[in-house]
Amino acid sequence: MKGPQEQYTDELKKNFGFIATWLPGTPFLLGDIGILNDNVFTRVASLEDFHIQFDIREDDTADDLDYSSKGSVSVTTKFSGKASPQGSVLGDADAGFIVEFGHENAVLFKAKQTRTNLIKDTIKLGESVLQLYRDGKWNKNWVIITELVKAESATILISNSVNGKIELKASANIDAAKLDIADAKFEFASVFSKGMDTQIVSSQGLTPLFKVKGIKTRIFLPPIFKQRGLSTLDLFTPETAKGEHKDQLYFDYISDDVRE
Template sequence: MNIHQFYLRHIAKQTGYRANWEPNRPLFVGAIGKLEDGVFTIFSDLEKEGIMAEIKKDESEGFWDYTSNDTVQIDIKLAGQAPIAGSVLAEADAGFTLNFKSEEAVVFQADKTLTHQIVNVGAIEKAIIPKYRADEWPKDWVIITQLIEAESATIIVSNSRDNQIDLKATANVGTANLKLTDASLGLNVARERGSSLKILAKSGITPLYRVMGIRHPLFGKPQLSTKEAIVLPNDDALEVQDFDPAELEGLKND
């Protein structure tokens, strides 16, 4: 299983949200797109389609940590402390040493998160259904209706067993409360033994989202679904469901 496949599966299982891939790609509430191999690709947005969305902006900040703790060990190294065994960080350095015990392991920490969402779903549904019936709205279009935004986030996806990463702070090294998500530390990779995807203390990131799509059941009228929408094999209906690993079956493992 490649990094892309593992990350999407892991985050969906842990959070119930879809994971943005790549994690630092910009997304926004009201974006319209298609899901291809579990990846959201933007095609339009509600405003461009003449549909007004009422968006509730979150004001209560949170912290999300969905690190696979059974396969990842994170050691904090403060300036002045004795070096960690096996690490290249010197006594004067501050930073982190991460040890990955499995080739499928994730560090996911998002700080000062806000959840933004569309609140006038009923009105949007009434606007979309006529377009859909007039073949003006593709049935595989989905809308981002909920989005997690983080002031900063660190996401590391390892694909090497026994991988070790030393992250060194290049600024504010005297900070007593080191956080992986702290952008002011200027974290750099001092050494890595293995390979991984790394997004270090990235600011203004949108790592998680939910979508709505048209569901055309065998009985009943078309309607919008509040969960994820996947095209059925017969392509004449949509089934409402959470992220399904089957979305990735067409991909070849690396």
């Protein structure tokens, strides 16, 4: 059975086409360099450390992102002045949400006012990276965050049991006609939870999704090499990358930690 990290990153990748930040509250920046392992990015440096400058293409439009595990998440909105559902700890005067999970590792993800910024010229960036590798100054397994989603605020909940539940109470703007579980202005606080693994509630400034680029090769090995945990890149060294195999390396998107 998948754990919460694997389930979360797999589901969000399938839905949005981006790698999901794990742990979800970890802050990242464009140009961060790291290792991608089981869809978990571990930062080791930044392009600034290699004196590589880049321009950013900023997203002019903001979008709300909403995802929940199919058939596994129930969200009940509780408005102020309305009777509380049976068994809820929320009072009649309270406003908030009741979120119930029907499966272990079920996910609720909602991000408000997200913008996807990216590094403008990744062709030039790739040339710089390949040259650094040929000079013996770059780890061929490193990847770079070249696209990054930043949310004004977001709520991310993951259960760890088949009957996970959390109740959130709004501390401000409780008379608002429309409640948004991801909106920080409502100042939600957890007043009850059980069977929960991850609770990030209306947190601001998260970078929940990203894409990376790194060194890849046009040479393919038989599947048995993958079964042994080997890739074609394992056959390369900075010296071979300068010689006959120079044109067999290129810089492109890396979707996971398994590369040719």
